[in-house]
Amino acid sequence: MTDSSTGAGEPSRTLALLWGDPTLTAPRKGPRRSATPDQVVEAALSLADERGLAAVTVRAVAERVGVSAMSVYTYVPGKPELLDLMVDRLHLAMPRPPWRSRSWRRRLTDVAEANRALLTTHAWLTEVAALSRPPLGPGVMAKYEHELAAFDGTGLGDVETDAALTFLLGFVQSHCRSAHDAARATTDSAMSDADWWAANQPVLARALDPAAYPRAVRIGAAAGEAHGAAWSADAAWEFGLARTLDGLAALIDAAA
Amino acid sequence: MTDSSTGAGEPSRTLALLWGDPTLTAPRKGPRRSATPDQVVEAALSLADERGLAAVTVRAVAERVGVSAMSVYTYVPGKPELLDLMVDRLHLAMPRPPWRSRSWRRRLTDVAEANRALLTTHAWLTEVAALSRPPLGPGVMAKYEHELAAFDGTGLGDVETDAALTFLLGFVQSHCRSAHDAARATTDSAMSDADWWAANQPVLARALDPAAYPRAVRIGAAAGEAHGAAWSADAAWEFGLARTLDGLAALIDAAA
DNA sequence: CTGTACGCCGTACACCGTACAACGTATCGA
DNA sequence: TCGATACGTTGTACGGTGTACGGCGTACAG
Structure with missing residues (x-):
């Protein structure tokens, strides 16, 4: 449990990193830096993609950077901040083709599928809290926009659009x-x-009693x-996706 | 990364624990057990509720049990299995009032609110993977049913009902x-x-440029x-919830 | 009564994130 | 030109995690 991810000293060095604050690239005093924040983030990303989020340890990242x-x-201030940088960078790399004059349903389908592609290619993203309080970096902002x-x-209002x-x-x-x-369940087991069902058949036979759970057994099997x-x-x-869009349709059609 | 949560020796001792396999309570040879699996699960649950999922360590649970x-x-075979037991136990304790002859919309609202209550009271549940491959215990089964x-x-078919x-x-x-x-973000920071917005105002002022992100800035503020x-x-x-039910309504009304 | 299966526990290992202090290096002020 | 000083790099170490292993004592089966 690493508390207080963004310290109190100078408020949020993470933001400076996210936005490429020029004071970071300004000539410093000490010896030459042997790497860049970008390289660190890149190394962490490749590790996460290749071997999962659990493989992203500070030591492993360090080794990959050299x-x-x-x-x-x-x-990078610490590991939570590194994760923030990784998330923003990924969002920055998402394609943002101009919205042609297609239907809203088509456009929202594109949004959904682009996000699905991202979360499929980088499945570890679903393990980090990226929805409710995302890092306010250029990538997240561009994607949001x-x-x-x-x-x-x-025809939706501002608040409704955000909620939708x-x-x-x-x-x-x-x-x-x-x-x-x-x-993951099938992979790393x-x-x-x-096989699992076969191995546990004896126990499950008694557990999944159609008399006790008629609907569950029938529907589960179906x-x-x-x-x-x-x-x-x-x-x-x-x-x-169909249900989600139908639900929004009720709102959008009413607004039009 | 604890691999192979359920070993190969005897398939899934977890299932036996979940279903209270009688061989577990049968008189054994060695010294009297000084606790029960239930007490372990209970201790872990109270720990999670009081101090969050991160506080549920094997050592802490042990201390609480004595x-x-x-x-x-x-x-308990290991920590992943302990989490499974915790999840099932919580689901078993959920209220299951009989469905009166209310509208399907009212009933599904009740389902949603019951789950929201559970996930609010035990917020750590959202941190464990409990949706796609839940532990097949009596609690999960009863809730599912x-x-x-x-x-x-x-009027929905079996497969559609499950999907819905x-x-x-x-x-x-x-x-x-x-x-x-x-x-959590506001709590443990x-x-x-x-305060956060105020502290980072200087950096954010340049970052949240209305010219670059017109909709994002306007809608975010709204x-x-x-x-x-x-x-x-x-x-x-x-x-x-309204959108979700509207989306299902399109399907259910068509089925009726 | 004895053998043995089993519960309990102390120790130990590999790993994690990161605090700290030592040391070398490059820039700045004089 | 020459300290002074700020900064980068690193080895070591600390407190934490899950859990493998082996010793020890208990209580039941024969």
């Missing part, structure tokens, strides 16, 4: 987190879905059969 | 996670929302002003 563990702290623009012409976007992104985040968890697995990411995505 | 750290492992019953009479429930719970989980994150904070949990809840 400095000692403690030197990392001269580039771009996604808000997708609501142009919907949060709602949409909440669905994407929630879905991708589930997908990530499911993938080295046990397939079917869902598993329909998707070929206990949980299908694609099916859940199709369903959830 | 045994040594390593003795905990004679009651009860919530599925809320869909009786909607997952969708609804996904919203609740996502919302409560954001609320939890937001609360010992810095109020306003949302903050409307709710008296950067993010209002209650407002987001009202909005999101």
